[in-house]
Amino acid sequence: MSAVLDHQSNVANFLYPSELARYQHEGVIGKFRDEWDVEEAEALDIFSEMKKFLFVSEHAQKQCIEFEVDEPILMIDKMWHHFILFTNDYEKFCHRFFGKMLHHIPFCSAHLTQ
Numbered sequence: 001m002s003a004v005l006d007h008q009s010n011v012a013n014f015l016y017p018s019e020l021a022r023y024q025h026e027g028v029i030g031k032f033r034d035e036w037d038v039e040e041a042e043a044l045d046i047f048s049e050m051k052k053f054l055f056v057s058e059h060a061q062k063q064c065i066e067f068e069v070d071e072p073i074l075m076i077d078k079m080w081h082h083f084i085l086f087t088n089d090y091e092k093f094c095h096r097f098f099g100k101m102l103h104h105i106p107f108c109s110a111h112l113t114q
Contacts, residue, residue: 020051020097025089032082036075043079050079058098080104 029043038046053076060066083090084104094101 016052016055017097020055021048023051023093023097025083025086025093027086027089028079028083031085032079035082036078046075046079047083049073050076050083054080054098054102058102 024044024047029040029047032038032046033040033043036043053073081104083093091101
C-alpha cells in the first residue's frame with residue numbers, strides 16, 4: 001500500500017512496510033474469531049486492515065492530522081481492542097513498528113452521529 005497525504009500543501013510520501021504487512025498474531029486472530037464467529041480468512045483480513053489503520057494513524061499523528069473512527073471501520077477497532085488485550089505483545093509490536101506505544105482513545109456512540 002502506498003499513499004500520498006497532502007496537508008496544507010505539504011506533500012509527504014510514505015510506504016506501508018512489507019515487514020508490517022507480514023506480521024501476524026495467531027492469539028489475537030483466535031480470540032477475535034471466538035467472539036465474532038468469523039472465518040479465519042475474514043479475521044486475517046480485518047487484522048491486516050487494522051495494521052494499516054494503525055500505520056496511517058501514527059503517520060497522521062506525526063503530521064498533526066486528526067481523524068475519528070467512523071461506523072464502517074468499527075470491526076477494525078474491535079480487532080484493535082483484542083490486540084491490546086495481549087498487552088506485552090501489543091507493546092512490543094508498537095515499539096518495533098512505530099518506535100512508541102500507540103494508545104487507544106475511546107469514544108462513545110454519540111460521536112458517530114455527529
